[in-house]
Amino acid sequence: MFNLNRKGQITVFIILGILIVLVFSLFFILKQTSVSKNVKVTEEVLTPLQGDNIKLFVESCLNRVSEEGLVLIGRQGGYYQSPLDYSILFVGDKLPYYYYEDEIRVLEIEDAEKELERYIKDYLPVCVDNFKIFEKSGYDITEGEIVVNVSYNERTKIVLNYPLKFELGQDVMEFDTFIKVVNVNVKKFIEAAEELVEQNLEDKGYICLTCMEDTAASKNILIDALPIHDSSVFANDIIMFRLEDKKPVILDYKNFTFEFIMEYLEVEIEEKLEIEDLGTFEIGVGELFEKTIVSNKEDVSYTDDSELFEISANGKISFTANKMDKGTHFVIITAETTAEKDNEFVIFKVTG
Structure with missing residues (x-):
């Protein structure tokens, strides 16, 4: 009887020892797992x-x-x-x-x-x-x-x-x-x-x-x-x-x-060809009359229909009136380019 009881006690102690080892092992594993998780979180923060x-x-x-x-x-x-x-x-x-x-x-x-x-x-x-x-x-x-x-x-x-x-x-x-x-x-x-x-x-x-x-x-x-x-x-x-x-x-x-x-x-x-305004001129008998007609364009040639004078192609008029010229003369002066023409009416009054 004594031997059987002793063997039973030894068996109980062995079982208790195994349980204690298992408990401590499980605790250690859980602790290690917890530490690992904490390290991992820290690593994620410090990426x-x-x-x-x-x-x-x-x-x-x-x-x-x-x-x-x-x-x-x-x-x-x-x-x-x-x-x-x-x-x-x-x-x-x-x-x-x-x-x-x-x-x-x-x-x-x-x-x-x-x-x-x-x-x-x-x-x-x-x-x-x-x-x-x-x-x-x-x-x-x-x-x-x-x-x-x-x-x-x-x-x-x-x-x-x-x-x-x-x-x-x-x-x-x-x-x-x-x-x-x-x-x-x-x-x-x-x-x-x-x-x-x-x-x-x-x-x-x-x-x-x-x-x-x-x-x-x-x-x-x-x-x-x-x-x-x-x-x-x-x-x-x-x-x-x-x-x-x-x-x-x-x-x-x-x-x-x-x-x-x-x-x-x-x-x-484009501007049209225009002769300057001339109006009326009064000239005395024996008086020299000189004038150059001007227009608004270049390369213009001039003509007239007057019996008093002959205008030059560049527009210059120069003549001396005599007694036979006394009276009023209506003259048309024409300016002309290769493309256009303009006429100007002018009056000459010869007195004296």
Whole structure:
């Protein structure tokens, strides 16, 4: 009996020992699991630099600013800042004159590219806002100088050189070049504008609709021309042109258009040949009369129907009246060019 009880006690102790070991093992495993979870959470909070997010942020700002800039310069004839001395304020936009005071002022392609470059350089910093969104997450950021290069061809290419250095703990990431291509051909609009100005200089006094149709077809665009009459004392009549692609290009939720103005040119009516007003001349007998007739044009030859004198071809009259010439003489003097003729009636009264 004694031996059986002793064996039973040993068995109980063995079972209790195993249970204690299992409990401690389970506790250790659970503790290790808990520690692992805590380390993992810490690692998620202190994640390494997210290069894709940084790049995407800068690119989104470049996209936004580029499209906003293109919409603005399109509405202002290629200008970011229109010239004050030859532009007008029209519905919030400053429209430049492409012809003003006898001078063609169409914007050069290279100058137009610089206008968009200046816009992006001014407004990109506003969009990135000193990268405050990243600073709040613990990033140290170093920014370099912004350099923008714009190329106007079939599409608009924008190359942004913007040295950036992002640091988070021991992690460092650097960026430099960002590229944006916009499907709008600013170059063809400027070329079309130049054609329209030259056409209207040739056809003064009206808008050449067939010329507009030819330009629109060759550039695959739509053209609207609106004559605007100025009833003020300045009489500054203009033609406003609005150009756009046949298939609208939407930038920043707006339709891209290219707009400018030019002076409305009146028809130049050529002056008719006219002899100066002559009136009546009184001459005494024996008195020498001399006069050169003048008209408003050159290369004019003169004739007369008078018996008093013979006018020279260049219009000079020279004679001395005698007693037989006493009385009133009605004379017609004729001036003539190869294309036109004018007559002037003159009276000579010979007295004495």
